[in-house]
């Protein structure tokens with residue numbers, strides 16, 4: 001299976017506490033990743049940049065919840081120390097290792113809050129990660145209970161790696177995807193805080209835009225071979241935390257910047 005959920009996989013209380021910190025950062029407008037201005041109703045992350053558009057950032061954050069589809073926490077592993085135990089969690093590592101049958105390295109860790117408003121983040125549209133590269137595995141960890149379409153679940157299309165809609169592009173509209181695949185192929189993945197969704201990055205997927213309430217998610221991308229120039233913005237980790245990682249699991253942090 002390319003996209004499946006493991007229930008009660010992580011400690012709900014730890015995740016709740018992380019969520020409380022995220023709530024506080026967003027309320028105070030602190031420790032947020034620079035927020036790019038929306039262009040044509042849409043926010044494109046730097047790593048998905050396809051055109052060399054000028055980079056403009058939002059400077060007035062007073063109406064953040066209305067002015068941007070989403071925000072990210074800056075340096076999550078430094079600003080939320082409890083996150084380190086989740087990211088280097090033994091069960092998570094073992095699941096990815098078994099799934100991969102190789103030693104995984106973390107490509108990035110993101111905590112993202114999506115707001116219910118009129119703007120779209122690129123991840124709200126159907127896409128393949130990194131143009132469908134094969135090695136990528138993703139752990140999606142909801143920091144809310146997501147039980148309805150309105151809550152903004154992660155969604156994927158089974159077998160869309162073998163049966164690719166196109167090799168030319170990596171982003172597709174709902175209509176294009178609905179026309180190409182049959183309805184049963186669509187899979188919104190519901191879950192509660194503590195459940196983890198494991199997915200391949202080379203299948204077609206998206207985060208459905210929440211319409212009912214804000215939605216917060218922790219996403220960890222794993223890869224086997226990361227070229228040093230692929231990740232522009234390396235995840236920072238304290239050297240104290242680096243030393244605490246058991247020897248057999250240090251590969252997880254090979255792509256991180258130890259400070």
Ligand SMILES: [Fe+2]
Pocket residue numbers: 123127128129205
């Ligand atoms: Fe993605």
